[in-house]
Amino acid sequence: MRRKTDWTPYVFLIAPLALYTIFMIFPTVYSFFISLHNWDGLSGVREFIGLDNYVEVLTEDEIFKVSIANNVRWAILSEIIPIVLGLVMAFVFNSKMKGFGFYRSAIFFPSVLSISTIGLIWRWLYDPNLGLLPEIVRIVTGGRVSFNWFANPEHTIYYLIIAGSWAYSGLCMILFMGGIKSVPEGTIEAAYLDGATRMQRIFYVILPQMKNSINIVLTFTLINSFKVFDLIYVMTAGGPGRMTNVMATWSYYSIFRYYEYGPGSAMSIIMAIILVVGSLIINKIVRMQKN
Amino acid sequence: MNHKIKRTIIYIVASIYIIIWLLPIFYLFIVAVKPANEFYMNGMFAWPENPTLGNFVIAWNTIKSYFWNSLFLVAVSLPFIILLSTMAAYSLSRFSFKASVFIIGYLMLGMLLPQHITLLPNYMTLKAADLLNTRLGMVLVYISLNISFTFFLTRGHFLGISREIEEAAKIDGCPSYMIFFRIILPLSAPIIIVSIVMNFMNVWNDLVLAITYATDDAKLPVNAGLLRFVEQYAQNYERMTAGILIAILPLSIIFIALQKYFVAGMSEGALKG
Numbered sequence: 247m248r249r250k251t252d253w254t255p256y257v258f259l260i261a262p263l264a265l266y267t268i269f270m271i272f273p274t275v276y277s278f279f280i281s282l283h284n285w286d287g288l289s290g291v292r293e294f295i296g297l298d299n300y301v302e303v304l305t306e307d308e309i310f311k312v313s314i315a316n317n318v319r320w321a322i323l324s325e326i327i328p329i330v331l332g333l334v335m336a337f338v339f340n341s342k343m344k345g346f347g348f349y350r351s352a353i354f355f356p357s358v359l360s361i362s363t364i365g366l367i368w369r370w371l372y373d374p375n376l377g378l379l380p381e382i383v384r385i386v387t388g389g390r391v392s393f394n395w396f397a398n399p400e401h402t403i404y405y406l407i408i409a410g411s412w413a414y415s416g417l418c419m420i421l422f423m424g425g426i427k428s429v430p431e432g433t434i435e436a437a438y439l440d441g442a443t444r445m446q447r448i449f450y451v452i453l454p455q456m457k458n459s460i461n462i463v464l465t466f467t468l469i470n471s472f473k474v475f476d477l478i479y480v481m482t483a484g485g486p487g488r489m490t491n492v493m494a495t496w497s498y499y500s501i502f503r504y505y506e507y508g509p510g511s512a513m514s515i516i517m518a519i520i521l522v523v524g525s526l527i528i529n530k531i532v533r534m535q536k537n
Numbered sequence: 538m539n540h541k542i543k544r545t546i547i548y549i550v551a552s553i554y555i556i557i558w559l560l561p562i563f564y565l566f567i568v569a570v571k572p573a574n575e576f577y578m579n580g581m582f583a584w585p586e587n588p589t590l591g592n593f594v595i596a597w598n599t600i601k602s603y604f605w606n607s608l609f610l611v612a613v614s615l616p617f618i619i620l621l622s623t624m625a626a627y628s629l630s631r632f633s634f635k636a637s638v639f640i641i642g643y644l645m646l647g648m649l650l651p652q653h654i655t656l657l658p659n660y661m662t663l664k665a666a667d668l669l670n671t672r673l674g675m676v677l678v679y680i681s682l683n684i685s686f687t688f689f690l691t692r693g694h695f696l697g698i699s700r701e702i703e704e705a706a707k708i709d710g711c712p713s714y715m716i717f718f719r720i721i722l723p724l725s726a727p728i729i730i731v732s733i734v735m736n737f738m739n740v741w742n743d744l745v746l747a748i749t750y751a752t753d754d755a756k757l758p759v760n761a762g763l764l765r766f767v768e769q770y771a772q773n774y775e776r777m778t779a780g781i782l783i784a785i786l787p788l789s790i791i792f793i794a795l796q797k798y799f800v801a802g803m804s805e806g807a808l809k810g
Contacts, residue, residue, distance in 0.1 A: 254713040255628035259640070262621040262684050269681030270647050273658035280657065338551075345548070351796055352555045355562075358792045358799060359785050360742030362760045366767055366781055367561050376774070378564055381581055412561075420800050421807055466807040473651050476744045480764065494653050501657050502749065514654045522649045 274518065281511035288505060299512040309488050310513060313496040316403050320492065321471035323404070325464060327411040332418025332463075337448060340423055350419070357417035361410075365480030368409035372481075399489040402482060406490060410477050418463055425459025426452060461535075465528050472521055493517045569593065569778040576774050592779035596766070600783055602755060603762025608787075609672060610758055611740045614679040618736050619729060621680065622687035623695075627717045629688075630695040631703075647685030655682070656749050663750055670753040678750065679740050686739075687732050690805055694728040695721060727801075734795055735802040741788060759784050 281299050285292040303310050339350050356364065371378045374394045383393035395405040429452050437451045453460075475494040478484060484491040484499060491499070493513060500510030556563065568576055570588040579586065625644070629637055659678055660669070668674030702724075703716050711719070722729070747761040757765065763784045770776045792799060 252632070252713055254717070255632040255634065258624035258628045258714070258717075262625040262688070263640070265621070265677065265681040266644065266647060266684050268662070269659055269678055270650070270655060270685070271643070273655035273662070274646075274650055276658040276661075277654045343544070343547070346551075349551055349555055351793075352559055354796075354800075355559070355789075355792065357803070358738065358788055360744065360760050360788075362742070362744040362764065363781060363785055366763065366777075367565065370774070370777070371561055371564075376576075376581060378561075378581070417803055417807075421804055424800075424804055462807055473653075475653065479744065479748075494651070497653060498656065498745070507657065511657060514651070514656075518650050518654045521651055522646075525649050 277511045277518075278515055280507055281509075281515050283508050285507045286505045287501075287507045295508070299508040300516070303509050303512045303516070307509065309491055309496055310493070312489060313491045313493045313513075316490065316492045317472050317474070319403060320407055320410075320474055321468055323407045324411065324414065324467050324471050327407070328415040328418045329463060329467065331411070331415040333422050333460075335415065335419040336422035336426060339419070340426055350423075354416040354420050356413045357415075357420075359413065361413065361476035362480045364409060364413045365477045368412070369481045372405060372409075396486050399486040402486060403490045406477055406481055409481065410474070414467075418467075421459060421463050422456070425456035428459065429455040461532060465532070468528070469521060469525060472517065472524070493520075565778045565782055568774050569782055571775050573773070573775060592775045593783065596776050596780040596783055599766050599769075600759070600762060600780055603757050603759045603766075604783070606672070606757060606762070607741055607759040610675055610679060611737055613672070614676045614683075614740055615733060615736055617676075617680045618683045618687055619732055622684050622732070623691050623722065623725070623729070624717070625684070625688050626692035626695050627721055630692050631713070644685045644688050647682075648689065652682060652745065656745070660749055670751055670756050672756070675746065675750055675756075675758070678746055679743070682746070683736050683739055686806070687736060690732055690735070690802075691725065691728055693805075694725055698724055727798075730795070731798050731802040731805065734791065734798045735806065737791065738788065738799075738802075 282294060282296060283292050284295045284298070335353060339346055339353065372380070372395045374380055374396065380393040383391055395402055433455065434447055434451055437447050442450065473494060474492050475498070478490055478492060478495050479498070482490045484495050488496075494517065497510050497513035497517065500506040500513065504510075567585060568581075569592050570590070571585045572587050572589045572591065575583070575586060629641055629644075663669045663674045663678075666674070668677070698721065702720055706716055706720060707713075742760065743758070744760045744764075747758045748764075751757050751761065754762075754765065763780060766780045767777050770780070
């Protein structure tokens with residue numbers, strides 16, 4: 247008897263693959279195509295210029311350099327502030343005491359909100375005129391220190407990173423709690439019986455055993471740092487003086503505000519290359535460590 | 538006795554910490570219930586003298602259309618995201634054919650690539666199809682961009698489901714598409730709830746796709762609309778804060794009700810990313 251072919255998987259794959267190809271893969275290829283052209287999007291004139299846009303973006307565009315530097319700053323500081331804060335909070339709030347579930351939820355809560363809402367809230371907290379933080383600083387220091395996040399455009403990015411960290415630390419805490427849970431109770435108990443203090447148990451027993459989850463969070467954070475957009479779009483729109491742009495915002499403004507389709511697309515391709523190559527390298531390292 | 542004091546101190550310190558941590562949110566509330574101009578007249582730290590919900594009413598009147606737009610986008614795209622992704626996940630976890638390994642890798646690309654790379658080309662595609670500023674256009678983009686993440690989330694789970702029941706069903710002559718709907722999907726309820734929660738968050742919280750593909754005020758989803766609302770009331774903090782609180786309400790409710798799924802989903806998301 248001839249076995250009939252089961253067509254189910256093919257039929258099931260048609261719609262998802264079609265949509266995914268039209269709106270995800272085709273655009274990626276098309277972005278690359280646009281990046282090889284000189285085109286302002288308005289006129290029909292489109293001239294092939296090879297890699298010129300890439301050369302221009304990487305050598306002449308000062309703001310793109312600022313943007314990359316800001317992405318790197320974002321990555322480095324996000325690997326420190328929310329990670330350390332999240333780790334400390336994970337140990338502090340991991341208690342089985344009554345009511346601590348509520349504390350954990352409260353800390354995690356900002357991570358669930360949209361980044362654009364977080365941005366609106368913090369833009370308002372930082373507001374030099376009637377913002378909460380400048381006012382607190384004014385009262386605490388008796389008016390000697392004025393808090394103005396736009397005073398030095400080169401430093402404004404750090405205020406944005408702090409706002410981002412507030413939203414992100416809760417998620418780090420939750421992820422680390424998962425890591426702590428995966429450490430076998432027996433090893434912690436054994437250390438306790440051997441007379442290790444609480445700090446010793448954390449540093450010598452628990453932390454080394456949750457290396458896996460720490461690695462995951464570090465990687466996840468690194469990759470996300472190169473995708474930042476919403477927070478900056480909402481809080482500063484890249485200003486003051488375009489100094490708070492990152493790759494995603496500068497590429498966006500180049501395309502949709504200045505109609506620089508070619509250079510803007512080149513930037514998004516560079517961003518994609520950094521992300522894909524970065525993820526693959528990290529994956530490889532993680533796999534090598536496992537073996 | 539000593540132990541009791543220690544416990545009390547722990548609770549007090551933890552509570553103070555939480556209040557500071559959520560100060561931005563509490564402060565939103567305090568300002569939002571103040572009547573117009575009390576914020577300016579009594580100083581920003583003053584406790585609301587005559588609390589009112591009037592600001593919420595005013596904010597709601599402007600925001601409600603954005604709010605319903607978002608709810609519509611979520612309600613329409615979610616079932617498709619879940620259905621299409623799980624169909625792909627089922628096909629690529631239960632059948633192996635020549636191209637299956639390639640297709641899995643092909644779908645993986647979607648998780649590595651940044652959404653930003655799709656903005657301009659999709660803008661052109663939607664423009665060419667006359668779908669800019671339409672709900673259909675936005676829904677198509679939301680579905681397509683969330684397929685690969687949801688595919689990996691659910692496929693991982695499908696691989697872990699024991700095949701014994703399926704084998705039995707197959708011998709009884711149950712066709713594979715029936716196995717998917719009658720066996721695999723019901724057995725995957727937890728991961729499907731996680732997927733729903735995560736995609737609700739992705740669509741509801743989206744900003745960049747909305748501002749790129751919708752410019753018409755009547756078509757704006759909540760985050761993009763909220764931005765306009767805030768620009769409009771930049772000098773009126775009471776209304777602005779009420780607007781922000783309304784915008785975060787749905788997710789807050791879902792968060793309170795389904796917290797463990799948020800935890801599961803966001804942990805998975807980190808793992809996969």
